[in-house]
Amino acid sequence: MRAFVLTGPGQAEVRDVPAPVAGPGEVVVDVERVGVCGTDVEFFTGEMAYLHQGVSSYPMRLGHEWCGRVAAVGPGVDPACIGRRVTGDTMVGDGTCRRCRRGHQHVCENLREVGIRDGLPGALAEQLAVPVRSLHPLPTSVDAVRGALVEPGGNAWRAARATQAGPDDRVLVLGPGTIGLLVAAFLQAAGAEVHLLGRDADSLAFAAGLGFAVSDTVPDGPWDAIVDASNAAHLPALALARVEPAGRLVYIGLAGAPSPIDTRALVLGDVTAVGILSASPGLAATIDAYADRVVDPRPLVAATVGLDDVAAVLAGTRPAGAGPGPKFHVDPRRRG
Numbered sequence: 001m002r003a004f005v006l007t008g009p010g011q012a013e014v015r016d017v018p019a020p021v022a023g024p025g026e027v028v029v030d031v032e033r034v035g036v037c038g039t040d041v042e043f044f045t046g047e048m049a050y051l052h053q054g055v056s057s058y059p060m061r062l063g064h065e066w067c068g069r070v071a072a073v074g075p076g077v078d079p080a081c082i083g084r085r086v087t088g089d090t091m092v093g094d095g096t097c098r099r100c101r102r103g104h105q106h107v108c109e110n111l112r113e114v115g116i117r118d119g120l121p122g123a124l125a126e127q128l129a130v131p132v133r134s135l136h137p138l139p140t141s142v143d144a145v146r147g148a149l150v151e152p153g154g155n156a157w158r159a160a161r162a163t164q165a166g167p168d169d170r171v172l173v174l175g176p177g178t179i180g181l182l183v184a185a186f187l188q189a190a191g192a193e194v195h196l197l198g199r200d201a202d203s204l205a206f207a208a209g210l211g212f213a214v215s216d217t218v219p220d221g222p223w224d225a226i227v228d229a230s231n232a233a234h235l236p237a238l239a240l241a242r243v244e245p246a247g248r249l250v251y252i253g254l255a256g257a258p259s260p261i262d263t264r265a266l267v268l269g270d271v272t273a274v275g276i277l278s279a280s281p282g283l284a285a286t287i288d289a290y291a292d293r294v295v296d297p298r299p300l301v302a303a304t305v306g307l308d309d310v311a312a313v314l315a316g317t318r319p320a321g322a323g324p325g326p327k328f329h330v331d332p333r334r335r336g
Contacts, residue, residue, distance in 0.1 A: 154279025
């Protein structure tokens with residue numbers, strides 16, 4: 001099969017590699033659609049921390065936002081799975097450690113991550129092998145575009161829910177990228193008044209076109225909750241300074257440098273701060289939200305390309321004819 005292989009910083013190629021074989025408890029999926037995300041870009045540039053921690057290494061196969069159809073099953077897997085449209089959890093726990101037993105498999109002591117850590121090749125390929133226990137079925141109303149947006153949507157759903165915001169609440173979202181826009185969409189669906197803060201004029205114009213209030217400077221409060229979906233090291237402290245007393249801070253963005261906050265302000269403001277790592281606990285709810293049209297993530301996708309164009313996208317090139325959205329998708333079956 002054809003697969004996109006990252007061989008070093010800024011170096012990649014599409015290779016013919018052996019097709020995966022489903023082992024015990026696994027399935028092989030024919031991949032329909034894959035999302036490219038910021039983590040993939042960090043692997044492409046060589047900046048991803050996992051590379052320097054020895055958790056990930058080149059050559060590697062990226063792709064953790066995906067959907068497809070089950071093509072084969074391994075020993076111990078019900079053959080009725082074949083033909084089922086699915087997406088899958090990026091985070092795969094061992095199922096036996098204390099964290100897994102307590103329902104927190106996404107922070108498993110022996111965590112594996114599809115397309116991120118060594119050992120589980122990603123979905124930027126024609127086929128993918130994953131544990132059957134990581135799968136989530138997709139209803140017919142969730143097409144390939146929505147299906148490949150379930151993983152980022154799960155992160156955003158969790159962040160929006162962590163604000164506990166609803167009608168009469170005002171929420172500021174820092175960062176109008178894919179996650180920030182999806183967080184805003186889930187918050188808006190919950191009835192909250194949402195504002196997006198960013199610096200890039202084109203990103204803000206796109207967000208405004210989706211119906212969100214936007215600004216390039218911090219708007220006047222009060223802010224009952226603030227979600228930091230940016231990669232700016234100074235914004236976590238700004239969020240703490242601007243949130244209402246007894247409000248909530250949700251941190252889902254990661255900066256390349258430490259982001260200090262003054263815990264005295266946290267305590268004296270009686271502020272709740274929540275960190276969101278993974279989509280895992282939010283995948284099922286996101287699928288339901290997409291299926292019921294509570295949130296429609298499709299406008300975020302600027303273009304869909306084939307495997308041969310992935311390196312250019314990771315390098316920051318926007319394909320000809322791309323729309324204004326922040327997300328790019330890949331159809332591994334597309335040639336040329």
